[in-house]
Amino acid sequence: MSNRTELEKLGEFGLIDRITNGFENTQPSTVKGIGDDAAVIDSGDKYTLISTDMLVEGIHFNLMYVPLKHLGYKAVMVNLSDIYAMNGDATQITVSIAISNRFSLEAVEELYKGIRTACELYKVDLIGGDTTSSSSGLVISITAIGEVNKDEIVYRTGASENDLLVVSGNLGAAYMGLQVLEREKEVYKDNPEMQPQLEGFDYILERQLKPEARKDIIHFLKDLGVKPTSMIDISDGLASEVLHLAKASGLGATLYEEKIPVDQETFDTARTFNLVPSTCALNGGEDYELLFSIKQTDFDKIKDNSHFSIIGHFNDKNSSVNIVDRGGVSQEITAQGWNHFKED
């Protein structure tokens, strides 16, 4: 081939733009294809939601410190989270794995124990998949299927100027959990006799190793009578997701650093690592919390609820996406998130 463009130059989103260029939807049942947390298919009474994610050993997980059971559980959560981000209910999954002969049956069974626990707790059925060998590592590809009433679906595109930006739970914990695991891995590599020091990091380790998709939040919002105007799940970090919502809805946005919810253990650990806690919350991935916008008229329903933090608002389409720090200084947020194709 005469031209060669390296993948790391593009990043994941650039690559997706390039390869999906030229595809056109022709099926009348295709309501929404690429570009939201899940695809939307009209199946008559309801919409069917489809989302898929691939996890690759050495890229998304390191089996040196990730137990296979937790990995199976997390792989399901990552996918269910995308269905909930459409305000839908997850109903089924398919699981495909490629594994090398270095894995035993017992190892694969551990992986599926985690998958089964996730299925039981979240009430989704495992309905299919594929099982094959690989020449080296482990690859897990999961497709989640869900459903949503047509008048309840929430896209990334529905926000309006002045809508409030709300986030569930707290942010940055999964990222700090990863930092602790990476630190202990380095210690172990230097001296395999050393026991890993993981005490006192229970919460952030659980957020990294065994995250929960926020199915509960979807139900809380229904109970409160709040339908978000736009929604996305936080897999690549708050900064990246706010940019996605703003771009999809054609708006600007303002976030307030002091409003971003950070758990105490996350905060303390970040300080120990000489990191700024709110930066971890802004750029750290894998929290699987939900970021959404609500009309100002729904403010009272949300404001005193401990599950939610109001962190900012959308602005008119001519403004950028900014964060106001504790000193009142506003800075523009530019694309962050993970670029797996970049060599670290």
Place this chain on the structure above:
Amino acid sequence: MSNRTELEKLGEFGLIDRITNGFENTQPSTVKGIGDDAAVIDSGDKYTLISTDMLVEGIHFNLMYVPLKHLGYKAVMVNLSDIYAMNGDATQITVSIAISNRFSLEAVEELYKGIRTACELYKVDLIGGDTTSSSSGLVISITAIGEVNKDEIVYRTGASENDLLVVSGNLGAAYMGLQVLEREKEVYKDNPEMQPQLEGFDYILERQLKPEARKDIIHFLKDLGVKPTSMIDISDGLASEVLHLAKASGLGATLYEEKIPVDQETFDTARTFNLVPSTCALNGGEDYELLFSIKQTDFDKIKDNSHFSIIGHFNDKNSSVNIVDRGGVSQEITAQGWNHFKED
């Protein structure tokens, strides 16, 4: 871990049995989970069909002789074939890939050109996917989504005693195409100056590199007013698929060697390779033809149609699955097909 069971001891079907053990379906919309060509979800007026397959470099394809465009096309066909095998219509796909940095953007674009051609010709929409890097090879995971009227769905389980076994097209061609490609690869490895000898193998090479899923067959059958009593697509070889249908329907079966359709080029090439053509048809995989059963009362609608060959019939549940050779000798068919976990 105290016990270690090697995966190659189990094979793919054994592994699937072990890991899916303990999963129970609880969603009312789950009509059929694991165990057919596609899963079946009740979406109100119709059934939604879901099927997924993973293709791994070095296991399912060798980029030494598989052009990326053809690989993309074939990866889609493999999945659509499973939807047609339920007597349904494929409507959407998701495509996830893991690729290493040794691939350029241009290479990935070639792959997606093949995917796009497949989508255009078969009228399916690409509605989602995932794109990530891998530490070594290329992995493609596709999920196909389809729909079928509830009274038209065909499972593997519906056959009755004396139903006729019918196959579309001809068998063994994809397998012989692979033999030619493998031979030329060996020649090339010995002497990279040698040009590959591929003339005269056009048909079998196309069957291997760029197979077609038999969407047309589903429409032919509708036009003929024939609803199969059971159906499966031939991905692992006729022998393996007949066993699947017989087991699922709880029956025995008899095949007649002389009735198995083998194309002339396949036949001649098999002879050149000192292989028995009908054995290639019986055990060679990747034909993506449809194997189905019909009621004897539909015999007249099928018998003179060049798309179909009647190759045998189902027997009562106490009999085995047998093939009668040209000399009239009956032999039992036992499990064949591919075991990717076995070292060749």
